[in-house]
Every structure is written in C-alpha cells, then in structure tokens.
Amino acid sequence: MARLFDLSILITSNLRDRVLSVLVALLGLLGLCYGESVMEYGAVGDGIADDTSAFQKAWDDTCKGRSNMGSVYVPAGKTFLLNSLHFTGPCNPKPIIFIIDGDMIAESDTKKWQKDENEIIPWLIFDHVEGLVIAGRGLLDGQGKAWWDIHCRDHPGPMMTFSNCGNVTLKSLRLRNSAQTHVLIMGSQNVYINDIKITSPEASPNTDGVHITSSSAVSITHSDIATGDDCVSVGDQVNNVNVTFVNCGPGHGVSIGSLGRGGTEVAVENIRVWHVNFTRTTNGARIKTWPGATGHVRGIEFFDIHFSSVQNPIIIDQFYGCTTPKCTHTRKAVHIEKVRYMKMSGTSATKVAVKLECSEKSVSCSNIFMRDIDLSPANGIDSVSSLCNFVQGLAQGIIRPSSCL
Template sequence: MDRGLLVLVAILGLLWLSNGESVMKYGAVGDGIADDTSAFQKAWENACKGSSKTGSVHVPAGKVFLLNSLHFTGPCIPKPLLFTIDGEMIAQSDPNKWENGENGVIPWLIFDQVDGLAIVGRGLLNGQGKAWWDIHCRDHPGPNCIWLAPTMMTFSNCGNVTLKSLRFRDSAQTHVLVMGSQNVYISDIKITSPEASPNTDGIHITSSTSVSINHSDIAAGDDCVSIGDQVNNVTVSFVNCGPGHGVSVGSLGRGGTEVAVENIRVWHVNFTGTTNGARIKTWPGGTGYVRGIEFFDIRFSSVQNPIIIDQFYEKGSSHRESEIHEDEWNIGYKGGNEA
C-alpha cells in the first residue's frame, strides 16, 4: 500500500492549501428537499476535467444535500483528485424514483475509472434504506418484492484510492463496494445500519487487488467485510465489527465457477454481537483455490459462530437467498465471480 500512503500525503497537502470548490457554486441548495444531483455532477465534471481552480470538490458542513444516482466518471486530469465531504448527503428514499442499474448494480454514488482519488471529510452519507428494506424479498416475499437495491458508494475500475474519516448510515444495500480496483486504502470510517437490515454489508470487495481496511467501526445487517472472487492482497486490521455477520471470505464457487482468492490477512479485529466471526464459505462444485488466508489476534464477545468454514454453503443457510443479488452483479461484472 505504499502508493496509497503517497496519495494520502498528497491529500494532506491539498487540504492545507484549499477545501476545494464548493458544490454550492454549481447550484446546490443543501436544504434536504431540493434535488442537488445536477449540481454535484457539474462540480465533478469541472474538477475531473481540470476546469476548476483547485481540481477538487467540497461538500460544505451545515448543509443537507438530497441526491439521486450519481456517476463520477474518469479518467481525470488532477491526481490526486480531492473530494471533501463535510456536510450530509442523503439518498432519494422513494424506490419508485430510481432507475434500474447496469450489471446487476444500482449505484447511488459510483466512481468509475478514476486513478488517484481521495475522498475525505467529517461528513455523513445517509442511504435512507428503510423503504427498500420494507420491500425486500427476504422479509417480504411476494410478486412485487425486490432483491436488488442501491449500493451507497462504489469504486469500479479505480486505482490508488483513499477513503478516510467519513460516516455511512443505512444504505439500502452494501455500503461500500470495491470492484475491479487496485490500491484502495480505507481508514477511520464508521458504518452503521440496523442488525436486521437485509444485505447491508459494510464493505464488499470483488475482482480487486491490494485493499487495506483499518481503524474503522462497522455495524451492519450483513458481513462487516466480505471478500468475493478474484481478490488478492487484502488487509483488515484494527476494526470493530458488530452487529453483523463477521468478516467473510465468500461465498465462492456458486454454479461450479472457478475462483481465485489469496493473501487475505485479518488481524486485531473485535467481533461483538455478531452471527459469525472469521468465516470462509464456498459452494459445492466450485473449482480453483482459496489460499493464504490468515485470521489472528481476533477477539470475540457474544458471537454465535466465532470460527466457521462452510464448504456446503448452499445447504441450510438462512441468508443464502438474500445474497443472490450479489452473485448477479458479480457475474454481470466479470464472467462468474461470486460474492
């Protein structure tokens, strides 16, 4: 993660010079009622293209910004590009006002093909997920129920990313998704969603390499950290996990697919009130390898299954059906990856 640390040093230099151009300059209202999506999109485009004076975006404190789906697309000219969030960003809460996603993902905030990205600040991202949870098929089966809901923050095909100090609350689905990316450094974040909320993983990683998660608190309705297929060189350390389903490698190999996961180190993690602690879960029939997995210096308090390796995940899993959507977006992304 040396390059990630270099990016962090550059970020601190940028913060010393400037907070960046405020989204207010581009027409954002910040009253929690008006839709500020367009203003945020314009602020990003100017920063990414190098048109703004600072090459950065600032979300000011003391404001609440209502936002629908936003695609922050690169490549960008400034490196690093600084995105400072000090205010509150809230997602559109009405499921009927969202469009269908691509590749099995409904993004709220997606950063795509950006190299040298720094997202920092003291702000809050609120996914307002309850309306989605209330129609989720796991708890509300029926003809109009849904499996797929918005993911709060997605990094797709990105490199040299720093995510630091933000708070995430009540995502409709996964809070932070890392897919097809490399050199991702996540630190000092706090994630919270109700224990019963469906598929609200804290951080999910798939088809990525060199990801570091440390000094963070994650309390969610699903895995605190989940590691999917085609992942290598991941470190999870100094993390408080709970409630949730623990730190999971998998599930892997659904439908007989070939998997490749290696060099995963989980250490100095406190599990409190979780369903599982250290978990590896695979479907029967899958091929490939899962190797170089280390869990050490971990502590358990009121954990149902402190250490569990499940090689027959398709049988008897009360949460299996609720994870099918993850398999769908992994398959859509890269030919058969499993979450």
C-alpha cells in the same frame, strides 16, 4: 516476522494519514476561500431540493480539468438530497480530491429513484478514476429503510462503488443505512480505507459494510462497522487484502466468500485479518464456499482476534448454500489451504466454537494451522467444543476448546 510486518503497516498508514490530513485541510480552506464547491454549481443543500445535477456538473468540470483545482467540495452545515450519480473517469487532474464535510442523503422515495430494467443502479459510483481521495467530516445516509421490506432485486445498488479504479483513499467519513452494501470495491487496485464508521440496523438485509471483488491491494483499517450483514466480505478473484484494527458488530463477521456459486472457478489469496474485535456477531472469522465449485482459497491469516458472545467464532463452511443431501457428496470443491488462526480469544454464543467443515478427501482443507486459541462459553452456554471434517493441519500452544485437527 509478524511484528515486523505489522510495524510496516503502521508506519505506512501513519505517514499516509498525516499527508492526507494536511492536504485535505489545505484544500478545504482553499475551497472556502475561492468558492470551489458544489454550491457554485447550483446546489441548494436544504435536504429537500434535488442537488443531483449540481454534483454531476461539479464532478464533470473537475474531472475534465476545467475547474481551478482538482477538487470537489461539499461544505459543512448543509444537507444535499441526491439521486444516482455516476462519477466517470479517466480524469485529467491526479489526484482528484473529493472533500465531504456536509451531509449527503439518498432519495428515499422509491417512486423517484432512477431505475434500469437491466441492472441495479448504484447511488454513488466512481468509475475508471485513477488517483482519488474522498475525505472529510460528513455523513452519507442511504436512507435504506424504505427499501428493506422490498425484495432485494428491486433495491438500488451499493451506497458507494469503486469500479475499475486505482490508488483510491476513503477516509474519516460516516456511512449509514444503505439500501444494500455500503462500499463496493470491484475491479480496482490500491484502495485504502481508513477511519470510517459504517452503521445500519442489525436486521437490515444485505447491508454489508465493505465488499471486495475482482480487486487487489485493498486495506481497511482503524474503522468501526456495525451492519445487518458481513462487516467485510471478500468475493472472487481477490488478492492482497488487509483488514486491521477494525471493530465489527453487530453483523455477520469478516467473511472470505461466499465463493464459487454456480460452479465457478475461485482464486482468492493473501488475505490478512489482524487486530479485529467481534461483538455479538453471527460469525467471526469465516470462510464460505459453494459445493461444486473449483479453484483455491489460500494464504489466509487471522491474527490477534477477540470475540465477545459470537455465534460461530471460527468457521469454514464448504457447503454454503447447500439445500439437498446430494450437494454434500459432490467431488468438486474449492481447495482451502494455508489458513492460519493465531492469538484468538473470547466467548462463543454456541456450543461449537470452532467448526471446520470441509469436503471429500480429494479437496479437503489442508495446511490449517492454529496457535494460542482460547475460547470459552458465553453466558447461557455450559461448554464449547470443536468440530472438524476432512481437515489436515496442526495446532500448537494453548488450544481451548481442544483441537480437532
């Protein structure tokens, strides 16, 4: 059954990739022939002049159907300096094609950044857009270094945000050095991310690769993510997510959570993390929830995972953010159930390679399944072990270190 599902993913993604490649190539040629680009709206592209208004006008005309084609074209060989941009829908053309072959860089001068006292301003936000393809060979550079030494509450928001969008494709771009999260998906459905490369220094704070919240049907595939925080993080009210064929590291791994901060009710289910390589990350396959919350996390599957010198290869932490002994005794917790760990191998950089720390018996982790787990110590570690608290489950096949289920 697993092989059949995996094959269906490959067939669907390959077909979609071929159609998108042809479409983007044609639109790129048409854009060059007819001058359908941000340059026609006054963009300079020298990396010095502020091109924000030109991009905004290009989007507004395209969204309202006033341009010859439903596309925005960012030409190669140019560098566009941009402040905050709000690409708002709904739009008349469907889909809208945003071709980025040039480089787009965020304003790095903290004094020139547009700010709002009541909210964090994102760099590029797509809001209420149905049918959107963003693709090309270009680079998006958040120039976040100027912000990383400043308190996070003062940073600009994510590099690229999809808010209340549907049927979105993000393909083949490079993103680097966001002030905070690189890609945020919120309140959106049917989002497909393929063949992207996200990079920021290992010490850069809160620079998650992709964060998903209040969304469904999200796919992240065939991508490389190296950041200072989670490569992929799944927030609350999320279902049906596929993370497949991803290289993660450095960073904090692929995290379900953190969930339930402030005692909220959690609903996360049907998350599949398949064919992922973790290299020198602080965590690998992680689920983290705050004590005192309610709700559920269920239907989580980690399959065909490889770890290379990872500090916490397999971890469930139901006491995330717990700073006092009192919070470890709360009788409220998110119920974590139906979690499957299968075909996982590699090396652990800490002695406890498998750590499943769950809450009291009334909300213990249940129906946890492990099969064919083979973890050995990384250089400098003499042995590895497993730790389980309040976990109900079953282990089959080769299990190293010995199962604590």
